[in-house]
Amino acid sequence: MNMASYLIKPFLDQEYPIADYGKGIYLYDNEGKEYIDGSSGAVTASIGHGVLEIADVMKEQAKKVSFVYRSQFTSEPAEKLAEKLKDWAPGDVNWSFFVNSGSEATETALKVAIQYWQEKGKPSKIKILSRWMSYHGITLGALSMSGHVGRRARFTPLLEDFPSVNPPYCYRCPFHKTYPECQLMCAEELETTIRRIGADHIAAFIAEPIIGASGAAIVPPEGYYQRIRDICDKYEVLFIADEVMSGIGRTGKAFAINHWQVQPDMIAVGKGLTGGYAPLAATMISDRIMAPIESGSKLIMSGHTYSANPQSTAVGLAVLEYMEKHQLVKRSEKMGTLLLEKLHNLKQKYPIIGDVRGKGLLTGVEFVSNIFNKIPFASEVSVSKILIKKCMDKGLLVYPASAGIEGHGGDAVLIAPPLVIEKEQLEQLIKIFEEAVKELQ
Numbered sequence: 001m002n003m004a005s006y007l008i009k010p011f012l013d014q015e016y017p018i019a020d021y022g023k024g025i026y027l028y029d030n031e032g033k034e035y036i037d038g039s040s041g042a043v044t045a046s047i048g049h050g051v052l053e054i055a056d057v058m059k060e061q062a063k064k065v066s067f068v069y070r071s072q073f074t075s076e077p078a079e080k081l082a083e084k085l086k087d088w089a090p091g092d093v094n095w096s097f098f099v100n101s102g103s104e105a106t107e108t109a110l111k112v113a114i115q116y117w118q119e120k121g122k123p124s125k126i127k128i129l130s131r132w133m134s135y136h137g138i139t140l141g142a143l144s145m146s147g148h149v150g151r152r153a154r155f156t157p158l159l160e161d162f163p164s165v166n167p168p169y170c171y172r173c174p175f176h177k178t179y180p181e182c183q184l185m186c187a188e189e190l191e192t193t194i195r196r197i198g199a200d201h202i203a204a205f206i207a208e209p210i211i212g213a214s215g216a217a218i219v220p221p222e223g224y225y226q227r228i229r230d231i232c233d234k235y236e237v238l239f240i241a242d243e244v245m246s247g248i249g250r251t252g253k254a255f256a257i258n259h260w261q262v263q264p265d266m267i268a269v270g271k272g273l274t275g276g277y278a279p280l281a282a283t284m285i286s287d288r289i290m291a292p293i294e295s296g297s298k299l300i301m302s303g304h305t306y307s308a309n310p311q312s313t314a315v316g317l318a319v320l321e322y323m324e325k326h327q328l329v330k331r332s333e334k335m336g337t338l339l340l341e342k343l344h345n346l347k348q349k350y351p352i353i354g355d356v357r358g359k360g361l362l363t364g365v366e367f368v369s370n371i372f373n374k375i376p377f378a379s380e381v382s383v384s385k386i387l388i389k390k391c392m393d394k395g396l397l398v399y400p401a402s403a404g405i406e407g408h409g410g411d412a413v414l415i416a417p418p419l420v421i422e423k424e425q426l427e428q429l430i431k432i433f434e435e436a437v438k439e440l441q
């Protein structure tokens, strides 16, 4: 099949296998080769591939109605999914504004934050603070908030310069300190930044509770998010948790922020919300943030043609019900512990592995050329790229992640298989991964 004219390949000069079908944690190409989906695609296919219950729901919903426009109708699946998400979300995060991608979810959160302060009579609060080593999406608003140097580079003149705070990256502490003697300088930096810019100008702070693609599953030290919440409260700055990658059970809790029992004002979700069976994401908003909008303009100034699409929301609802039925959040915690244990074993054996981290089934492996002084490989080498290729040849998919703050380089991969993975399958995954790592020595 000649696909040369379709712009679906990320790198135009590379060949990609043609996906044929999937079953559970496995994908098969049209030549019959089997791949373990060790990254759930882009950390998306949480319930695995080819789940017939979901296919049935899609068919039934399509027979009833696939599309209604949100200014004319609501729909039963959208209403039920919004209701179900209330049970999943922490505290008073009870409202869902449905969109189609994670980028739209974070960008809508940005807009809601600005609108919230306008409705409260504080229109100068328009800046969103964020961290370096973060990814909040590819559209310009979301990219403005993203501290992903590579993805920003071409568009810098068009971007608001939002990222301003260092990440809680203990393996390569930006302040060259060690926890707990550091006294959480990375969190304290938020306060100094707010004071420097002026709280009157700042609407919100956005962060991935566990840093995904731009950090390879970086888990902050204890007390970090509690301190972030205190600082946000002190300066009237909203706290947005970007859980597009880490949410919906991926890290062994419904939302990753729950590991620290901290209450966000808004949560962005996507990816695992439909497990890849339909494009859907949501900006989840707390009662506190909705209150002035409800009593004020009564309209969130955002939305897309496909927002709250009946077909996509029916899939979202079915996926959450499937996760509840099969207790996949608990399973993510259990299998994640096992996966981390096995990755730590590999770290003991192979000095090329500098760090292993993560929670639940969101794990990261960072590679170094020298384990003692953590020197990364030269950027031209990209060990992760070579490793990803080797894994793929051997029938395992892992996801590229950049790690390292600017000037530090850093090479890493994410391992995040579907939450349905069995113990024997995990062993199979590790076996292939180890074979590939061994070849890098």
Ligand code: PLP
Pocket: 042, 100, 101, 102, 103, 104, 106, 135, 136, 137, 138, 208, 212, 213, 242, 243, 244, 245, 246, 270, 271
């Ligand atoms: N936020 C986070 C934390 C992500 O990991 C991603 C995608 O990887 C996004 C936002 C953007 O989501 P999407 O690619 O669906 O637009």
